[in-house]
Amino acid sequence: xxxxxxxxxxxxxTAAAGAALGVAPxxxxxxxxxxxxxxxxxxxxxxRDDFGWNQAHAVAAKxxxxxxxxxxxxxxxxxxxxAVQKTMESMIKLDGAKLIFATSFGYFDPHMIEMAKxxxxxxxxxxxxxxxxxxxxxxxxxxxxxxHQAHYVDGIAAGLSTKTNKLGFxxxxxxxxxxxxxxxxxxxxxxxxxxxxxxxxxxxxxxxPVREAEAANALADAGxxxxxxxxxxxxxxxxxxxxxxxxCCGHNASQAxxxxxxxITGAEYKWETIYKNFADLLAKGQKLPNFERGGYDKDYVQNxxxxxxxxxxxxxxxxxxxADLKANKPYVTGPIKDNKGKEVVAAGKTIDNYDNFLExxxxxxxxxxxxxx
Amino acid sequence: MNDALxxxxxxxxxxxxRVSTPFLFVSLGECLTEKxxxxxxxxxxxxxxxxxxxxxxxxxxxxxxxxxxxAGVAGSLFGAxxxxxxxxxxxxxxxxxxxxxxFGTGLxxxxxxxxxxxxxxxxxxxxxxxxxxxxQVREALKxxxxxxxGLAVAIVLWWxxxxxxxxxxxRMTGDSSATARAMGYSVDWVRFLATTVGGFxxxxxxxxxxxxxxxxxxxxxxxxxxxxxxxxVIFARWNPLACFAAAVLFGxxxxxxxxxxxxxxxxxxxxxxxxxxxxxxLIMILSISPKRSLRGAPAExxxxx
Numbered sequence: 001x002x003x004x005x006x007x008x009x010x011x012x013x014t015a016a017a018g019a020a021l022g023v024a025p026x027x028x029x030x031x032x033x034x035x036x037x038x039x040x041x042x043x044x045x046x047x048r049d050d051f052g053w054n055q056a057h058a059v060a061a062k063x064x065x066x067x068x069x070x071x072x073x074x075x076x077x078x079x080x081x082x083a084v085q086k087t088m089e090s091m092i093k094l095d096g097a098k099l100i101f102a103t104s105f106g107y108f109d110p111h112m113i114e115m116a117k118x119x120x121x122x123x124x125x126x127x128x129x130x131x132x133x134x135x136x137x138x139x140x141x142x143x144x145x146x147x148h149q150a151h152y153v154d155g156i157a158a159g160l161s162t163k164t165n166k167l168g169f170x171x172x173x174x175x176x177x178x179x180x181x182x183x184x185x186x187x188x189x190x191x192x193x194x195x196x197x198x199x200x201x202x203x204x205x206x207x208x209p210v211r212e213a214e215a216a217n218a219l220a221d222a223g224x225x226x227x228x229x230x231x232x233x234x235x236x237x238x239x240x241x242x243x244x245x246x247x248c249c250g251h252n253a254s255q256a257x258x259x260x261x262x263x264i265t266g267a268e269y270k271w272e273t274i275y276k277n278f279a280d281l282l283a284k285g286q287k288l289p290n291f292e293r294g295g296y297d298k299d300y301v302q303n304x305x306x307x308x309x310x311x312x313x314x315x316x317x318x319x320x321x322x323a324d325l326k327a328n329k330p331y332v333t334g335p336i337k338d339n340k341g342k343e344v345v346a347a348g349k350t351i352d353n354y355d356n357f358l359e360x361x362x363x364x365x366x367x368x369x370x371x372x373x
Numbered sequence: 374m375n376d377a378l379x380x381x382x383x384x385x386x387x388x389x390x391r392v393s394t395p396f397l398f399v400s401l402g403e404c405l406t407e408k409x410x411x412x413x414x415x416x417x418x419x420x421x422x423x424x425x426x427x428x429x430x431x432x433x434x435x436x437x438x439x440x441x442x443x444a445g446v447a448g449s450l451f452g453a454x455x456x457x458x459x460x461x462x463x464x465x466x467x468x469x470x471x472x473x474x475x476f477g478t479g480l481x482x483x484x485x486x487x488x489x490x491x492x493x494x495x496x497x498x499x500x501x502x503x504x505x506x507x508x509q510v511r512e513a514l515k516x517x518x519x520x521x522x523g524l525a526v527a528i529v530l531w532w533x534x535x536x537x538x539x540x541x542x543x544r545m546t547g548d549s550s551a552t553a554r555a556m557g558y559s560v561d562w563v564r565f566l567a568t569t570v571g572g573f574x575x576x577x578x579x580x581x582x583x584x585x586x587x588x589x590x591x592x593x594x595x596x597x598x599x600x601x602x603x604x605x606v607i608f609a610r611w612n613p614l615a616c617f618a619a620a621v622l623f624g625x626x627x628x629x630x631x632x633x634x635x636x637x638x639x640x641x642x643x644x645x646x647x648x649x650x651x652x653x654x655l656i657m658i659l660s661i662s663p664k665r666s667l668r669g670a671p672a673e674x675x676x677x678x
Binding site for chain 1: 486589593635641
């Protein structure tokens with residue numbers, strides 16, 4: 001009984017302190033520090049420490065918390081159902097969030113759109129490029145980073161680090177954002193090592209640890225000596241590659257610590273750049289862009305620091321490729337054929353890094369052993 | 374082409390050994406429980422909780438074997454809880470099992486949060502491929518001792534059900550509780566013990582997942598393997614040796630999809646990935662008959678009534 005009383009008293013104290021804090025930013029808003037009191041909500045579909053997609057966002061959120069005056073509220077494991085609407089509503093009503101970041105694909109339609117209509121003074125942003133100006137509310141929007149540029153750099157480093165000239169790619173589903181990454185990796189590999197092939201395995205879903213481990217083992221048995229992947233949590237693939245004594249490239253977040261012997265480099269998002277830019281804009285009282293995207297040129301993606309698996313040639317070539325991408329030099333240049341022999345980019349043609357062409361990928365480029373169906 | 378064929382066969386063989394162990398442990402645990410006349414659908418939850426416990430304890434103690442033991446003990450606590458609740462009047466064991474499945478999974482996620490990132494010591498493998506020069510064969514024959522432990526448990530259970538007094542008592546409570554009572558045995562007590570031991574085995578199966586293969590604790594680790602193992606018991610007609618065969622078959626079938634894609638046979642990979650389920654369905658359809666009840670089925674099982 002006494003336990004309950006104490007906890008209740010403590011609760012009241014905390015509530016009072018919270019209320020006091022809540023008043024302060026209201027006063028501050030008159031002064032120049034308009035950012036003070038900005039509360040952001042970030043919603044994740046999985047655990048924040050999955051060595052993957054969610055972790056990449058969570059790391060960015062950590063960087064945001066360091067900015068004075070900004071409060072970040074987070075909720076993880078929120079399913080892509082009506083549950084995300086409830087989460088958004090409680091962030092807005094209880095925590096006073098003025099900016100909501102929804103980080104999973106299925107949050108957008110209809111959940112985020114509904115909420116954007118219901119709360120017109122709150123800004124909503126979704127981490128995949130689905131927002132369209134003519135269809136969706138003006139206080140909603142999308143931001144996206146071109147991770148495929150970092151996968152291209154992975155490919156260059158991997159192509160120069162392989163000895164068997166067979167590389168393995170384990171992917172979840174044959175959808176365009178995954179295919180763009182696979183193709184970028186393959187283009188990188190074949191640019192520096194035209195004899196190499198990429199064995200592709202689709203597991204069929206975002207998180208199937210046992211099948212991912214089986215796929216990694218099967219690829220190792222088939223003679224691949226570099227593995228990379230596009231699944232939600234690359235932990236299993238990277239650890240299996242390390243166990244088998246072969247090299248690997250990461251995906252989504254840094255997995256360098258999981259493979260001290262074989263890690264080459266990895267494709268990482270750098271969401272904190274976007275989140276910080278957004279926070280600065282809001283601090284100045286400006287409106288957020290509705291559609292924000294970019295790659296190396298805007299510092300939205302990065303490659304993990306080279307591990308023990310990267311050869312010196314690989315490091316040099318990858319570093320040069322990064323410099324080119326930072327200068328926004330296109331990396332997709334014709335002629336490019338798909339793996340059935342059909343031409344997809346004509347000789348002499350160059351695809352700009354911002355070209356929508358890359359987001360509608362529905363083929364596998366030459367050098368990939370695998371199929372979409 | 375021969376190369377590709379041998380790669381696939383080897384991968385299926387290796388996969389059968391690597392993937393089958395959790396199926397084997399869970400199905401043996403369920404086999405014992407069902408033989409005593411009760412069904413425990415909560416084994417999926419116990420599997421996940423065992424995986425988390427095994428990983429956590431291995432991380433803290435530095436010894437994966439202590440982790441395995443702890444996973445087993447945690448599993449037996451869950452089993453004991455199921456056994457205790459089910460002996461109360463008018464309690465449905467299937468419903469309790471489903472509740473336990475959700476409870477075990479949720480609890481494992483709750484306590485498992487701090488263990489997703491750290492790296493715990495894993496179980497070692499026995500290098501049985503030392504005689505071969507082919508690296509693939511050496512790799513395939515890296516076998517975890519738990520696999521042999523599972524095989525041993527299967528043989529012991531099979532022998533004990535037929536030849537020991539204990540085995541007879543378990544089968545009797547499963548086939549006719551009235552007879553067991555007439556013989557002076559406590560039906561509830563026998564079923565309580567059978568569910569507890571069944572939970573222990575499922576917990577050990579979970580520890581195999583997190584400590585050996587795939588060998589890390591994540592929330593998507595089990596993806597329904599505990600439930601499949603319960604189905605495997607029916608498939609194996611409540612025979613522990615057949616449980617072993619079914620687990621190996623299922624494990625091998627699961628390796629077909631990735632193995633075929635690794636050698637470049639990738640058209641229709643969705644179909645190959647579904648191979649284990651298609652196989653199970655086929656055998657089930659071919660072996661059932663509406664005219665008789667399933668051979669070997671304990672008569673007291675609520676599924677059969």
